[in-house]
Amino acid sequence: MHDAHPGRIWRRPMTARDPEQEHRAATPLELLFDLCFVVAVSQAAAQLHHALGEGHAGSGLIGYAMVFFAIWWAWMNFTWFASAYDTDDAPYRLLTLLQMAGVLVLAAGVEAAFTQYDFALITYGYVLMRVAMIAQWLRAAKEHPEGRSTSLRYAGGIAVVQVGWLLRLLLPHPWDYAGFAVLVLAEIAVPAWAELRGRGTSWHPDHIAERYGLFTIIVLGEVILGSLNAVQSGFSEHGLSADLVLVAVGGLVLVFALWWIYFAGQNTRLPSTKIALTWGYAHYLVFAAVAALGAGLEIAVAVAEHHAHISERAGAFAVAAPVALYLLVMGLLHALTRAGIIATGWIIGASIVLVLAAAAAVEALHLGGAVLAMGLVTAAGLALNLVLTHRRAVRG
Secondary structure (H helix, E strand, O other), X not given: OOOOOHHHHOOOOOOOOOOOOOOOOOOHHHHHHHHHXXXXXXXXXXXXXXHHHOOOHHHHHHHHHHHHHHHHHHHHHHHHXXXXXXXXXXXXXXXXXXHHHHHHHHHHOHHHHHHOOOOHHHHHHHHHHHHHHHHHHHHHHHHOHHHHHHHHHHHHHHHHHHHHHHHHOOOOOOXXXXXXXXXXXXXXXXXXXXXXXXXXXXXXXHHHHHHHHHHHHHHHHHHHHHHHHHHHHHHHHHOOOHHHHHHHHHHHHHHHHHHHHHHHOOOOOOOOHHHHHHHHHHHHHHHHHHHHHHHHHHHHHHHHOOOOOOOHHHHHHHHHXXXXXXXXXXXXXXXXXXXXXXXXXXXXXXXXXXXXXXXXXXXXXXXXXXXXXXXXXXXXXXXHHHHHHHHHHHHO
16 A cells, blocks of 8 residues: 555655555545546537437447547556556646546537547547656656566557547548547557566556446446436426336336446456456447447437437437447456356347347337337346356356
């Protein structure tokens, strides 16, 4: 643990944290940092909601994927750095503040990215966050000689890619898409290059798992808030309809089931850097799917209240698609980490098929019934997995 002496708060040597430290928990600064990022997540989900509601699914999904990558990648990089080198002194806190400012700049640019395809403000906010990370890695290189080569690899790799992001703003459309894809691959390659070729950073497995879990809860909270606002708006205008009630109940069941699925794997194991990076990278799809579910539920409410310019079928699939993606990815992650739950392949496959089938049968079920059916199917798959897992444990 850190030295609790009050005089050390201003400056502590940035040495590697102990990866075996007991009771390593998320800090108040990390939680405040997460809340700033959720502002950006909510902006991305809101713009996806508007795009889907106007019938612009293609451009909306592309914009959402691009914006969400910037949010998720900056969050993930800070999280892993903090797990290895959190000194919690004044320089560390101030650089974290700079990253929080960067994500708020990014959030301010989300609407322009969706409506005008203007990624300038998002890029500036993203680069600001990454410049702060470069400073953190350079400090680690200076003050922790044993990890200097790895820290310099991180700092150098991140710096080169940031130049690329700024130059991408000069590319004409559609070459900017190609530039985005290349830079995403470059960003993802930096940790693998730094960690696997140099001396690995001393990230804490339990701390990393907790940080991801807490962020998942916060994003699920945004889904609940967005759904509540949508239902409240619909109720105030047209009163309580059967479809509105069923969408609200089905959405709540879905959120609760997705939460249970995630945290059923409490014994998540990250035994190696390679597995940990795979697990961490896959959470792009987990976080994006959860936030997209919030947009989908708001779309379902709008369709039920005849406010959207899309069909009931499109509204149903706006809910079903992110749920199906979440189930698929979480099944793979539980299998990867041997969490012992939601790893029964046929149950996952059947749940995904039935969720999509409920969306396809929206004419017969009506939209509210389809959303409720998705929630019940997801909950039933979870329950069956829990029963089978319990029986395997009893048999030894």
